[in-house]
Structure formats: structure tokens, C-alpha cells
Amino acid sequence: MTSASHPDLQQAPPHQTPPRRAVLVGCGDVGTRIGRRLIDQGWAVTGWRRRPDQLPDAFSRASVDLTRGESVPSLPPDTAAVVFAPSAGSRDPARYESVYHQGLGVVLDRLSESGADHVRVLLVSSTSVHGDAQGVLD
Numbered sequence: 001m002t003s004a005s006h007p008d009l010q011q012a013p014p015h016q017t018p019p020r021r022a023v024l025v026g027c028g029d030v031g032t033r034i035g036r037r038l039i040d041q042g043w044a045v046t047g048w049r050r051r052p053d054q055l056p057d058a059f060s061r062a063s064v065d066l067t068r069g070e071s072v073p074s075l076p077p078d079t080a081a082v083v084f085a086p087s088a089g090s091r092d093p094a095r096y097e098s099v100y101h102q103g104l105g106v107v108l109d110r111l112s113e114s115g116a117d118h119v120r121v122l123l124v125s126s127t128s129v130h131g132d133a134q135g136v137l138d
Contacts, residue, residue: 020043025048
């Protein structure tokens with residue numbers, strides 16, 4: 001008698017584990033491309049951006065403005081990764097400071113407040129933040 005012929009001996013279906021979640025902080029062109037690739041690999045994706053209506057339907061979404069700390073929500077409890085890839089929106093040095101430095105600080109505060117363990121954080125930046133380097137970095 002084989003296991004296929006006897007219902008009590010059939011293998012149980014594989015355990016379904018929930019997908020890992022990535023929170024993409026800033027979902028312009030780069031963040032959206034990252035999110036699509038993560039979805040293709042089985043991740044759940046939450047996109048945070050000022051205008052979330054522009055995100056793909058496959059993304060969970062939140063309206064977030066990093067220059068307004070109160071608009072930054074708590075991280076979902078199943079977050080396994082955070083990709084920080086915002087756009088400053090202009091080349092104003094104060095705006096860069098507000099988005100990249102202070103905004104990152106708020107996101108890291110939310111991560112700390114979440115109590116989540118083993119969350120990977122990836123910082124995606126632009127050479128534009130090095131305005132004095134005239135496009136040349138060593």
C-alpha cells in the first residue's frame with residue numbers, strides 16, 4: 001500500500017508561512033522598482049510616500065511626509081526589512097536635511113518603538129546629497 005492510496009498516510013500540505021514584509025520609505029521610481037522585484041520574490045510590500053495613490057495596486061500603502069514626523073506611522077508588526085529611498089522633492093539644502101537626516105531619524109525611531117527584532121534597513125541615496133562634490137566621489 002502506498003501513501004497515495006491510503007488517506008491516513010498522505011503527506012500533510014506544506015505549512016504556509018506568511019510572506020516577509022518590506023516597508024519602502026519613498027516609492028518613486030527606485031522604490032517602486034525595488035517593491036515590484038520584492039513582490040516577484042514573494043514579499044509583501046508596504047509603500048510610504050506623499051502621494052500613495054501613485055503606487056501599484058499590489059502594494060499596501062500609507063500617505064507619509066517625512067518632513068512631518070507626526071505623519072510617519074508605526075511599522076507593521078510583520079516588518080522584516082525597511083528600504084529608505086525617499087526623494088527630497090527639491091535641491092534645497094534645508095529640504096535635504098529635513099528628508100534625509102531628520103526623516104531617517106523618525107523612521108528609525110518608529111523601528112525602535114516597534115520592538116521588532118532583526119529588521120534589515122537599507123539606505124538608498126543619491127550622489128546629489130553631495131552637492132559640493134560636483135558629481136565626483138572617491
